[in-house]
Amino acid sequence: MSKPKNPWDQGNPDRLYILTTGRASTDKDLRLDLVTLIVARSETDPGLQPEHAAIVRMCDYPLSVAEISAYLTLPVSTVTVLLTDLLTNDQVEARPPVPVAALPDVRLLEAVMHGLQNL
Amino acid sequence: MVGTGSSHQGRRPASALIWLVPPVVLAVCTVTAAVLVPLGARSPVAWCGTAATVAVALTSSEAVRRGRIIDTLRRRCAEQEAAFRHRLVQQEIETRRLARELLPAAVNLLQQGASADEVLREVRPLTPLDPSFEAAHRSVLRSVVEAVQAEEGLRDSAHRAFVNIARRVQAIVHQQATDLREMEDRHGNDPDVFGDLLHLDHGTALIGRLADSIAVLGGSRPGRQWKNPIPLYNVLRGAMSRIMDYRRVDLHSVADVAVTGPGVEPLIHALAELLDNATRYSPPQTRVHLTAVEVQSGVAVEIEDAGVGLTDEARRRTDAVLELADRGLDLNDLGETPRLGLAVVSRLAKTYAFRVSLRPSAYGGVRAVLIVPENLITASATPGGEIARAATLPPPKPRKKPGRPLPPPPELDQPTEESDGSGGLPQRRRRAPGIPSRAARQAAAAAAGRPPRRRSPAAEPPPQPGLWLAAFTSAVNGEEPTTDSRGPFSDESSDKEE
Secondary structure: OOOOOOOOHHHOOOOOHOOOOOOOOHHHOOOOOOEEEEEEOOOOOOOOOOHHHHHHHOOOOOHHHHHHHHHOOOOOHHHHHHHHHHOOOOEEEEOHHHHHHHHOOOOHHOOOOOOHHHO | OOHHHHHHHHHHHHHHHHOHHHHHHHHHHHHHHHHHOHHHHHHHHHHHHHHHHHHHHHHHHHHHHHHHHHHHHHHHHHHHHHEEEEEEHHHHHHHHHHHHHHHHHHHHHHOOOOHHHHHHHHHOOOOOOOOOHHHHHHHHHHHHHHHHHHHHHHHHHHHHHHHHHHHHHHHHHHHHHHHHEEEHHHHOOOOOHHHHHHHHHHHHHHHHHHHHHHHHHHHOOOOOOOOOEHHHHHHHHHOOOOOOOHHEEEEEEEOOEEEEEHHHHHHHHHHHHHHHHHHHHHOOOOOOOEEEEEOOOOOEEHHHHHHOOOOOOHHHHHHHHHHOOOOOHHHHOOOOOOOOOOOOHHHHHHHHHHHHEEOOOOOOOEEEEEEHHHHHHHEOOOOOOOOOOHHHHHHHHHHOOOOOOEEEEEHHHHHHHHOOOOOOHHHHHHHHHHHHHHHHHHHHHOOOOOOOHHHHHHHHOOOOOHHHHHHHHHHHHHOHHHOHHHHHHHHHHHHHHH
16 A cells, blocks of 8 residues: 555545544444445535535445445545444435345255255 | 132132232331341341241242142042043943943844854944953953853754754654554454554644644744645644544534645644644533634634633733744743643744634634635635535546446436536436436335346436446447447446345
């Protein structure tokens, strides 16, 4: 990770803790995964913090948390905190990427496999 | 003195005749006696009388001569006394002038950087004096000048040492901040480590501010230099990031302007010091309000706290500190608990022509207003509402174009294209394609099925990077673009979903 690649070092006096007012993680049980898809639920609001506004703007189309993090060049934890703010204000909506319950249980598969082997 | 002298002069002809009186009287007496005595005694009487007359004449003339000598002596003495007194008065004046005018002037010249010899040449007594007295004066002056110069040199070297140390600390802090930023990126997935890193980052910023303060007071410039204009919003946040209690600062409306590169760091630093004062001298549960509005002569940044406020005496003191900042860092003034803040602010204000005033606030606390002059203000790089976007967020769209045709949000592109053509309309239009797609997405979320979602991007107009890339490849393959465009696009979108 070299310096010129990072747009923050070329001219931004903000530090990351300012964006999230010092919060590094959220205590809420809102589970935001790297691949959780985020969709905006409202238009951007002029009163929003610019980062929030940018997320809302770019999430008009569903984007994963990892993608948002990459486009904003912000660490995932920061993005997660920003997203949590937006989620509590109902400005975006989080959607689990793959419905885990729809996948077969691993233990069941193993049991089937063992059963087949035992035949 | 003069009066007695003149009386001597007036008496002189009289005294010249006076000595003749006794011998004449004696001569008359002798003659009378010689006439009166019998003839036989006449000759001895005449002799005796003549001898006595001569003796008296001699004595009397001698007395008068001595009297005259005494007169001249007395006159000379008086003249000398007058001369001495005159000299004394002159020396007194000169000594007083040395104390009241020459020494301060000499010290002033020294503080302006003149050498000791120059100062001694400049500073001369008005009236010519005794060589010995003047030499004594010069030696007094010289020793004072040399002492002051030695002290100035000491202070200077102390300043330089201060600034030097501050520079080194600044360099380390800057490196540390860069490293921390990299670490924050690297460990962004782990909230615990990330939280600790943010904490360290904050601490480092505080150290950096202290080093900057010392550098500024030492007559140097504050830490970093910025090349490009920075939006004022980010400058204010940069100032917030350097104080202890940044969580208590509410950033309200900010004028949509940018600060030119050279003005960024001083402004950040001055505001950070003012914010630090505001948060430090107000109760911890109160908020500090930070706003920035455009005014006639530039931009006014207001910091308002709900603290204890300023008494008249405290205000006079702060005004005095704000006034006399050009003396720089005086080590003696620092004392046990150095209060650097306002001195730093006023120093920066003087250098960069900020105007700072501290007044009572309507909340009961202090309202600090810092006016940034117009020459440090420039138009924001991204006009029209997107306050800090240029510096904070890279535009998502162009970055995606070259390499991966994966998930570009088409809505982001459309409004910018449309806003070029017409002023107010794009907002309304953006909603039009947005609503059905969102509805479709919600339906998709409910059903967890793919077809509706696939339909929604298809329903949206096609300016997607994926599309034109697909069109390009299909054109390379010699196929007709319009018929095949749907195929690769739907493939990609399904790829994306998985």
